[in-house]
Amino acid sequence: MTELDATSKPLSLTYAGVDRAAHHRLDEAWLAAAWSHPTTRVFVVSGGQVLVEDTADGGAELVMTPAFDAPETEQHRYFLGIDAEGVRYFALQKDTLPGRMDEPARPAGLREVGGLLSPLEAGLMVHAVALENWQRMHRFCSRCGERTVIAAAGHIRRCPACGAEHYPRTDPAVIMLVTDDEDRALLGRQVHWPEGRFSTLAGFVEPGESIEQSVRREVFEEAGVIVGDVSYVASQPWPFPSSLMLGFMAQATSSEIQVDGEEIHEARWFSREDLRAAFESGEVLPPYGISIAARLIELWYGKPLPKQGTAAVVR
Numbered sequence: 001m002t003e004l005d006a007t008s009k010p011l012s013l014t015y016a017g018v019d020r021a022a023h024h025r026l027d028e029a030w031l032a033a034a035w036s037h038p039t040t041r042v043f044v045v046s047g048g049q050v051l052v053e054d055t056a057d058g059g060a061e062l063v064m065t066p067a068f069d070a071p072e073t074e075q076h077r078y079f080l081g082i083d084a085e086g087v088r089y090f091a092l093q094k095d096t097l098p099g100r101m102d103e104p105a106r107p108a109g110l111r112e113v114g115g116l117l118s119p120l121e122a123g124l125m126v127h128a129v130a131l132e133n134w135q136r137m138h139r140f141c142s143r144c145g146e147r148t149v150i151a152a153a154g155h156i157r158r159c160p161a162c163g164a165e166h167y168p169r170t171d172p173a174v175i176m177l178v179t180d181d182e183d184r185a186l187l188g189r190q191v192h193w194p195e196g197r198f199s200t201l202a203g204f205v206e207p208g209e210s211i212e213q214s215v216r217r218e219v220f221e222e223a224g225v226i227v228g229d230v231s232y233v234a235s236q237p238w239p240f241p242s243s244l245m246l247g248f249m250a251q252a253t254s255s256e257i258q259v260d261g262e263e264i265h266e267a268r269w270f271s272r273e274d275l276r277a278a279f280e281s282g283e284v285l286p287p288y289g290i291s292i293a294a295r296l297i298e299l300w301y302g303k304p305l306p307k308q309g310t311a312a313v314v315r
C-alpha cells in the first residue's frame with residue numbers, strides 16, 4: 001500500500017502480491033518444470049499490448065493459458081513470479097498477438113486497461129511490458145556493439161563477444177504537485193495537450209542530480225516558480241518506455257508564473273474552489289486514469305476527482 005489514501009484505494013500498477021522469486025531465474029531445470037506445470041499461467045505480450053477480455057462488472061482480465069497451449073518460443077519467455085496460491089506466471093514475447101477469433105478477446109495497452117485489471121494482473125502486465133520495452137531496445141551490447149542474447153528468464157541480456165551482462169534499466173522521473181502559501185495547486189498544460197487538460201508538472205532526473213534538486217529544477221524550468229520544501233509521497237512504475245515516477249508534494253516560495261513555452265504552454269494556480277468550478281464548467285478536464293498525477297492532485301483536493309470518459313490519456 002502507498003500513502004496515497006485520499007480515495008482509500010491503492011495506486012494503480014503498484015500491487016506487490018506476486019513474489020518475483022528472482023532466485024529461480026537462472027535455474028533452467030526449475031524454469032522448465034514451472035513452464036510445463038498444469039497450473040502455470042502464460043500470457044502473450046507484443047508491442048506493449050496483451051489480449052484482454054471484458055468482464056461483466058466493467059473491468060477486464062488478461063487472457064491467460066496453460067503453458068502447453070502457449071506458442072513455443074521459449075527463448076522469449078519471461079518468468080514473472082508466483083502468487084500466494086503457488087501459481088507461476090510467465091509472459092511470452094511475440095511479434096504479434098495470437099489470433100483469438102473464437103473468443104471475445106481484444107488487444108489492449110497498459111494505459112487503457114491498467115486500471116481495469118485486477119491489481120494482481122495489472123502488476124503482472126506492468127512487469128511484462130517493462131521487460132519487453134527494455135528487451136526490444138537493448139538488442140546490442142552497449143560496450144562492444146555485438147548482438148546480445150536473452151538470459152535469466154528475460155531479466156538479463158548477455159553479450160557473447162565481450163561477456164558483459166546488461167540489466168533492465170529504469171529511468172527515474174519526478175512528478176510533483178506544487179502548492180503555494182495559500183494552499184493553491186500549480187497545474188500546467190503541456191504544449192501538445194488539448195485545451196483544458198491540466199496536470200502536475202514532471203520531468204526526468206538528470207545525471208549528477210538528487211531527486212529533490214530535480215523537483216526544484218523542473219518546476220523552475222517549466223513554470224518559473226521557486227520551490228523550497230519537497231516531500232516524497234509514493235512511486236509508480238511507468239514503462240512508457242522505462243520510467244519510474246517518483247511522486248512529491250512541493251512547497252513554492254514564489255508565486256509568479258513564467259512558463260517555458262516549450263514543454264509547458266500554460267500554468268495556473270488553482271484553489272480547491274477554483275478547480276471544482278473549472279471541472280463543473282468544463283473549463284478544466286479531470287486528469288484521466290491510472291497515473292500518479294491524478295492521485296497527487298486528489299491528495300491535495302481531499303476527495304476523488306470527477307470521473308471522465310476514455311478521452312485523451314495523459315500521464
Ligand SMILES: [Zn+2]
Pocket residue numbers: 141142143144145146159160161162163164
Ligand atoms: Zn559486448
